[in-house]
Amino acid sequence: MSETGGVREVKSAARTVELLEVLAARGDRPARLQELADELEVPRSSMYALLQTLISRGWVRTDLTGSLYGIGIRALLTGTSYLDSDPRVRVVRPCLDEASEALGETIHLGRLDGRDVAYLATRESHEYLRTISRVGRRLPAHVGALGKALLAQRPDDELPDGPYEARTPNTHTTRESLTADLAEIRARGYAVDREESVSGIVGFGFALRYDSPAQDAISCSVPVARLTPEHEGQIVAVMREIRAKIEATAPAAGGAVHWR
Template sequence: MSETPGVREVKSAARTVELLELLAARGDRPARLQELADRLEVPRSSMYALLQTLISRGWVRTDTTGSLYGIGIHALLTGTGYLDSDPRVRTVRPYLDEASEALGETIHLGRLDGRDVAYLATRESHEYLRTISRVGRRLPAHVGALGKALLAERPDAELPEGPYEALTPNSHTTRAALLADLAEVRARGYSVDREEGVLGITGFGFALRYDSPAQDAISCSVPLTRLTPDHERRIVTVMQDIRTRIEATPPSTSGAPHWR
């Protein structure tokens, strides 16, 4: 957790954020009061009072029995506000539409957030067999095309020691294996995820270098059943062109601040 030097953290605010992040990470698995109290190491009575406050404000929801808790609708509204206010997302969206129309595959925009990549925009495939993706999804950076494209933009020394989580049998779980892959990404100019994050799916990732080091990347995800050598070459050609044009397009700031 990062803090501004010289400013003391407000414990109640930090606890609230930790609770919301915990509930959001659980997805469709609601939590019970005691579980939340244990995970955050706070008294059961304090956790109950915090939950009731957040329920009244729409940040947490509960079931009809009042015993299960999940993330509330105001988290969605706030997340949507983040996307709508981000000049980079607004700039990239039309290019995602263009790549989707040209390739007929699923196209993503993601942003590095610590050791994960957060999905900021997705254009689903036109085909029946689709990949599994959604805005707001998070994946460890070491297992996906988006994350590996962004890790390759950074010095090897910044890569944390392993072992890394395996999402499939093809995931890199050691630092040595990931470093070797990132060296290939730098030489090639884009990343390839061959069933490392999701079995049956190959992804191609392209860092957007309008920031240094790059924070955002775009990718194309394809089921193996549709991936032929000719289709792979076309994906790379189209996505490289899309990346070049995105990087050459100034963001539509409209007087917006430059966020750090």
């Protein structure tokens, strides 16, 4: 049995969390009982009992036949409370509105979570050509502007060896390629994702340096078809101003609970 902080892990609790994470990762693809039992290496009868318990409490939902399972509404409510309880997210939200109004493009707030970036807030562009994202989306840190802006705040020896997952032909898939890009990001002061995470989309990412190393970043995403040199210059200028405003107004780590 694994240990966390010197305390033995509770197997039933770990299994419950693993099940919810599996269901959440499947998105709109519901799972069958045997699929879940096989993936988590749990006896079918034990998995059925766990699912029924979570269904009764709203964490898992099932279809009319009782044969398909998906993540339940309680997961949404809990995730929303996470955002509402974070003072920095509350500070950043109106700044995202300001950037969205100034640029007319899609604006994101993301937070580093292990080797991924989780999207905490998004303001969609009103243009016909726009990027589509959502709160709760996760992307490997190496593929996008948000993640690369945050990786550049850390020493290169913390990077895994690779090879890395490719999302497009432009994704950095080797450690050498990624470290070279991170060096350019440090020199430039912000990250650029030129169709590395989504074909046809360019992103500009800016680490929020109220933590050291930074945990949060903001970004602006724009379709290639609408990106001119003049518009790129405007995006960088506005996003730099927004970053400075956020860093000046966000609560310091000493003024809030320091979550680990």
